[in-house]
Amino acid sequence: MTTNNVEKPYVLGMDIGGTNTVFGVVDSRGNVLASDSVKTQQYEQIDEYVEAICKKLVPMIAQFGGADKIKGMGVGAPNGNYYNGTIEFAPNLPWKGVIPLASIFEERLGIPTALTNDANAAAIGEMTYGAARGMKDFIMITLGTGVGSGIVINGQLVYGHDGFAGELGHVIVDRTGRPCGCGRKGCLETYCSATGVARTAREFLVQRTDPSLLRNIPAEEIQSKDVYDAAVKGDKLALDIFEFTGRILGEACVNFIAFSSPEAIIFFGGLAKSGDYLMKPIQKAIDENILKIYAGKTKLLLSQLKDADAAVLGASALGWEVKPEQ
Amino acid sequence: MTTNNVEKPYVLGMDIGGTNTVFGVVDSRGNVLASDSVKTQQYEQIDEYVEAICKKLVPMIAQFGGADKIKGMGVGAPNGNYYNGTIEFAPNLPWKGVIPLASIFEERLGIPTALTNDANAAAIGEMTYGAARGMKDFIMITLGTGVGSGIVINGQLVYGHDGFAGELGHVIVDRTGRPCGCGRKGCLETYCSATGVARTAREFLVQRTDPSLLRNIPAEEIQSKDVYDAAVKGDKLALDIFEFTGRILGEACVNFIAFSSPEAIIFFGGLAKSGDYLMKPIQKAIDENILKIYAGKTKLLLSQLKDADAAVLGASALGWEVKPEQ
Numbered sequence: 279m280t281t282n283n284v285e286k287p288y289v290l291g292m293d294i295g296g297t298n299t300v301f302g303v304v305d306s307r308g309n310v311l312a313s314d315s316v317k318t319q320q321y322e323q324i325d326e327y328v329e330a331i332c333k334k335l336v337p338m339i340a341q342f343g344g345a346d347k348i349k350g351m352g353v354g355a356p357n358g359n360y361y362n363g364t365i366e367f368a369p370n371l372p373w374k375g376v377i378p379l380a381s382i383f384e385e386r387l388g389i390p391t392a393l394t395n396d397a398n399a400a401a402i403g404e405m406t407y408g409a410a411r412g413m414k415d416f417i418m419i420t421l422g423t424g425v426g427s428g429i430v431i432n433g434q435l436v437y438g439h440d441g442f443a444g445e446l447g448h449v450i451v452d453r454t455g456r457p458c459g460c461g462r463k464g465c466l467e468t469y470c471s472a473t474g475v476a477r478t479a480r481e482f483l484v485q486r487t488d489p490s491l492l493r494n495i496p497a498e499e500i501q502s503k504d505v506y507d508a509a510v511k512g513d514k515l516a517l518d519i520f521e522f523t524g525r526i527l528g529e530a531c532v533n534f535i536a537f538s539s540p541e542a543i544i545f546f547g548g549l550a551k552s553g554d555y556l557m558k559p560i561q562k563a564i565d566e567n568i569l570k571i572y573a574g575k576t577k578l579l580l581s582q583l584k585d586a587d588a589a590v591l592g593a594s595a596l597g598w599e600v601k602p603e604q
Numbered sequence: 605m606t607t608n609n610v611e612k613p614y615v616l617g618m619d620i621g622g623t624n625t626v627f628g629v630v631d632s633r634g635n636v637l638a639s640d641s642v643k644t645q646q647y648e649q650i651d652e653y654v655e656a657i658c659k660k661l662v663p664m665i666a667q668f669g670g671a672d673k674i675k676g677m678g679v680g681a682p683n684g685n686y687y688n689g690t691i692e693f694a695p696n697l698p699w700k701g702v703i704p705l706a707s708i709f710e711e712r713l714g715i716p717t718a719l720t721n722d723a724n725a726a727a728i729g730e731m732t733y734g735a736a737r738g739m740k741d742f743i744m745i746t747l748g749t750g751v752g753s754g755i756v757i758n759g760q761l762v763y764g765h766d767g768f769a770g771e772l773g774h775v776i777v778d779r780t781g782r783p784c785g786c787g788r789k790g791c792l793e794t795y796c797s798a799t800g801v802a803r804t805a806r807e808f809l810v811q812r813t814d815p816s817l818l819r820n821i822p823a824e825e826i827q828s829k830d831v832y833d834a835a836v837k838g839d840k841l842a843l844d845i846f847e848f849t850g851r852i853l854g855e856a857c858v859n860f861i862a863f864s865s866p867e868a869i870i871f872f873g874g875l876a877k878s879g880d881y882l883m884k885p886i887q888k889a890i891d892e893n894i895l896k897i898y899a900g901k902t903k904l905l906l907s908q909l910k911d912a913d914a915a916v917l918g919a920s921a922l923g924w925e926v927k928p929e930q
Binding site: 357366367413414415429431432434436437438439440441442443444445446448449450453460461462529532533534536537538539540541567569570571572575 | 901
């Protein structure tokens with residue numbers, strides 16, 4: 279996958295987020311050689327959006343020798359369906375229904391294109407360039423606004439029979455728990471996303487009376503970063519929020535391990551930058567709850583993808599795998 | 605896998621249970637041509653056990669043209685490790701520690717042998733001869749004394765990095781729930797195994813005061829079959845036990861679906877014979893709790909392996925895949 283492609287030495291990566299769409303040219307060693315972006319929400323029509331991207335992307339491709347030098351393009355997008363190359367009913371994107379984005383780009387650029395959801399793209403990126411190099415069985419968990427996941431088993435991304443496998447953010451951890459955006463209750467992401475951490479902060483501030491640096495911030499403005507900053511200063515309430523979050527995430531990981539017995543679980547995304555404040559409680563909860571045969575076997579790791587490049591890199595890794603016939 | 609092997613038209617299957625060890629010769633169409641058994645607990649030494657099996661198995665092999673006609677042997681065993689061909693610390697078998705059973709049989713019989721846990725063997729059997737023919741993504745759940753599972757993704761059994769993946773009976777469904785044999789609390793199998801159903805019956809009989817046919821049986825003697833028999837006669841308490849069991853199993857399945865988005869979940873084993881009494885509550889709980897993108901997609905099926913042959917058939921299917929070098 280990372281062997282040198284003399285004829286076609288580059289791939290394109292594109293990460294479609296609710297706010298920004300970032301894209302770039304990547305070589306086989308994982309160097310992002312050029313990148314640019316557009317504002318996703320600015321384009322109500324998919325055609326305008328594609329046009330705006332191509333206006334920047336086509337000259338970028340030309341700079342590297344044209345489409346003939348590009349092995350493929352990988353796109354990471356919310357609700358991306360790998361099998362169909364479509365984005366399907368993505369709640370935080372402007373275009374409704376089913377968008378056949380892979381084939382739109384293929385036609386427009388003449389470059390074979392594969393598309394998957396953003397967490398799967400991150401997992402492929404990690405396997406190609408990051409902490410999961412050489413691993414055949416691991417789980418990538420992205421801790422951002424929501425909680426996403428990309429699962430690799432026997433060296434292959436798990437897409438499931440319909441292309442939508444790996445929604446570990448929507449595993450139910452407490453059936454009577456917090457309402458989730460998906461319409462159900464107690465999903466993992468209501469506790470363990472950046473938003474979930476802020477929600478926990480607001481709950482703790484009401485339930486408890488002890489002093490905390492977080493009391494200096496208007497409750498509705500608290501973000502997970504504020505909790506981190508307070509924890510760094512030794513704030514007890516903030517530290518307890520990480521304990522609470524890590525315990526729930528660790529208990530969930532115990533069940534994930536019983537499913538696929540991965541070599542590692544790798545955390546990625548804004549909240550993962552909390553480092554040991556989050557990782558130690560996760561490890562503790564795993565150690566206390568793991569089934570004996572799995573004890574001490576699964577490593578907990580942080581993503582090794584360079585922050586600024588991670589989104590493009592992750593998606594681009596899919597570009598090495600895409601088949602021209604697709 | 606099921607193509608005709610002119611040179612080596614047969615495989616051997618062996619199912620090692622806590623009570624019986626059943627073995628037999630199987631052809632490529634899934635016909636069990638001969639079978640026999642020994643009592644597992646009768647042999648404290650592994651050598652005696654292997655000798656007792658070979659005394660019956662060697663003449664059986666000779667009857668079909670000798671080891672040259674046998675493509676391979678598949679063994680299903682509790683705590684079977686596929687990668688090493690070993691049985692490791694099986695609590696309900698007489699031999700302690702790590703038993704390299706695959707290589708013992710390979711040497712003794714001159715037939716390439718693969719070994720996996722019994723639920724994985726059932727999954728391979730179902731894929732080769734049963735309800736999962738043609739499926740690339742499904743989960744097999746065995747409902748017996750315990751709850752086991754075999755997970756197939758991209759057409760391959762999921763073994764995990766250590767060979768022990770797929771312990772869905774030990775997914776924790778209620779952290780403050782029933783004590784489990786594994787030392788933890790609230791594992792799925794404490795509710796949804798045959799033993800779990802009997803446990804629920806005893807709980808319900810104490811908690812409730814309404815009449816029930818089950819009150820005619822001494823509480824400690826109640827088995828899941830008694831609950832089934834009472835349900836067939838319309839006994840309300842027995843029906844409620846199935847509702848309770850099916851709901852917990854269905855809620856667990858919702859999380860399994862979020863992991864691998866399987867085409868089907870297939871139930872196998874004694875308790876699965878309860879049919880609609882159990883399947884309807886499972887389906888209801890799934891419909892009520894499923895994440896929207898998965899709604900209505902995953903089929904619930906019962907195993908199609910013939911009962912008497914299922915154990916041998918399941919294990920034998922592994923015999924087609926085994927590599928001579930192993």
